[in-house]
Amino acid sequence: MELNVLNADQAPATAEGCSASACGSSNDQMSHLPDSIREKVQNHPCYSEEAHHYFARMHVAVAPACNIQCHYCNRKYDCANESRPGVVSELLTPDQAVKKTKAVAANIPQMTVLGIAGPGDPLANPERTFETFRRLSAEAPDIKLCVSTNGLTLPMHVEELAKHNIDHVTITINCIDPEVGAKIYPWIYWNNRRIRGKAAARILIQQQQKGLEMLVAKGILVKVNSVLIPGVNDEHLKVVSKIVKEKGAFLHNVMPLIAEEEHGTFYGVMGQRGPTDEELQDLQDACSGDMNMMRHCRQCRADAVGMLGEDRGSEFTLDKIEAMDIDYDAAMKTRAIVHKGIEEELAEKQLKRERLAGVKVPSGPVAANKSFRPVLMAVATSGGGVINQHFGHATEFLVYEASGNGVRFIGHRKVDQYCIGNNTCGEKESALAGSIRALSGCEAVLCSKIGYEPWGLLEDAGIAPNGEYAMEPIEEAVMSVYQEMISSGKLDAESELKKAEV
Incomplete structure (x- = not known):
């Protein structure tokens, strides 16, 4: 049986009557969501780009078995320095x-x-997964519960997911065409037998789409993850995004393939390359339209702990947990106070954003009747939505685009930390060179502090270092720098022509 693809005018509504085309998790769209949806999204670091600056998440590795094989996956243990899905300690x-x-x-x-x-896959381990959810629902009711699945057995578990008040489910959907799927999945395990090729892909696709529809009908928010595999599903993902939007998915997360040979995956061994930053951004932009795109994903480990972009798992190993004396009733009171403080700060930021709405570029003779090109800027931050990190301490940079339409988040670029006390000179030089390469395409980097050596090398690479906005809100600082570039003539008609010639 072939997949029955919905037409655009057949698209069902998402949870609580919020259509897929109307819903969103960006700052501007959040204010238009129904209260019931906003409550589910506003403090979820994976469903809200703004929330990921303030709120943390964790994964627990209770599901060892999987019922499909993916060419990009290799489940590994005791890889504390490796950050990608499927890895646990x-x-x-x-x-x-x-x-x-x-x-x-x-x-x-x-x-x-x-x-x-x-x-x-959690749903290939239903007893362990749902026992964990049952216990946490009773003992830690203030924590949101989420599950991420390949979707093969999702339809048979939707009722159980709804019973435990699980409001967020992520399905990894890499294709809706069995021809494409056969290049990604060598086999699935279905009805007690191993199935291969297009037949396997067809079953997986049908189950994923059925599960997505059932979750939406239950009012559960669905995030769809897709791995961008150049030459395999890159163009096809535009179709995937359209279909999952029509069927009511709340958010689409297009992630880059991780295919380094040392990870031991089939794609890695066979030399399949991952996408460039530009290819990823172009595809995300092509898929966006009125579909909500997640751009702040860190492709977390299966036992990740902390803010997105950091991993504090080593602080909470089993032996350390056994030595802790936890009064969770008292902890819940502290957590409520902290959450309220964050929510008040976010509400204040939203009011300020609304007051400044429409103030995009400076008025007057400098900007009159001119359309200025967008500019990419990198930001060093350790969280909180502000510029608060030394250039040399960063292990990633957040990339924003400033334009006449405002500021939008583009993604993140991982780097090796440059300033480490015991680094040898060669290692520091290598890390610094890698950071500068990672910032390709950016015209400025905003940080709290920066040394003389990286300052000069960044300027040589055509990237303007800026330490003037320490502890300032990121989006406001990015727009201020953009306005300065316009006012100083760096984005005037002549520089536009030179940029086009380059």
Whole structure:
């Protein structure tokens, strides 16, 4: 049986009557969401780009088995320095997972979300997964519960997911065409037998689409993850995005393939390359339209702990948790105070944003009747939505685009930390060169501090370092720098012509 694709005018509504085309998780769109949806999204770091600056998440690795094989996946253990899906240091029982969750929530009060995402597929391990959810629903009711799945057995578990008040489900959907799927999935395990090729892909696709429809009908928010594999599904993902939007998905997250040979995946061994930053951004832009795109994903480990972009898992190993004395009732009171403070800060920022709405570029003779090209800028931040990190301490930079339409988040660029006390000179030089390469395409980098050596090398690379906006809100600082570029003539008609010639 072939997949029955919906037409645009057949698209069902998402949860609570919010259509897929109307919903969104960006700052501007949040204010238009129904209260019930906004409540689900506003403190979820994966569903809201703004929330990821303030709120933390964690994953518990209780699901070791998987029912499909992906060419980009290799589930690994004890890889503390490797950050990608499927990697864990400790496999947990449900009892251990509950203890760890409560320990993390008590020590990181801004943690709002607990997800089960592996190292296999949570719904291929239903007993372990749902026992964990049952316990946490009763013992830690202030934590949002999420699950991430390949979708093969999703339809048979939708009722159970809804029963445990799981409001967020992520489905990895890389294709809707079995021809494409056969290049990504060598086999699935279905009805007690291994199925290969297009037949396997066809079953997986049908189950994913059926599960998506059932979740939306239950009012559960669905995020769709897709791995961008150049030459395999890059163009096809535009169709995928259109279809999942029509069927009511809340958010689409197009992620780059991780295919380094050392990870031991089929794609890595066979030399399949990952996408460039430009290719990823172009595809995300092509898929966006009125579909909500997630651009702040960090492709987290299956046991990640902390803010997106950081991993504090080593602080919460089983032996350390056993030594902790956790009063979770008291911790919940502290967490409520912290969450309220963050929410008040975000509300204040939204009011300020609304007051400044429409103020995009300076008025007067400098900007009159001119349309200025967009500019990419990199930002060093350790969280909180402000510029608060030294250039040399960054392990990633957030990239924003400033234009006459305002500021939008583009994505992140991972780098090796430049300033480490015991680095040898050669290692520091290599890390610095790597950071500058990672910032290709950016015209400015905003940080709290920066040394003389990287300052000069950045300027040589055509990237303007800027330390003048330390502790300032990111989007306001980016727009201020953009306005300065316009006012100084760096984006005048002559420079536009030179840029086009280059």
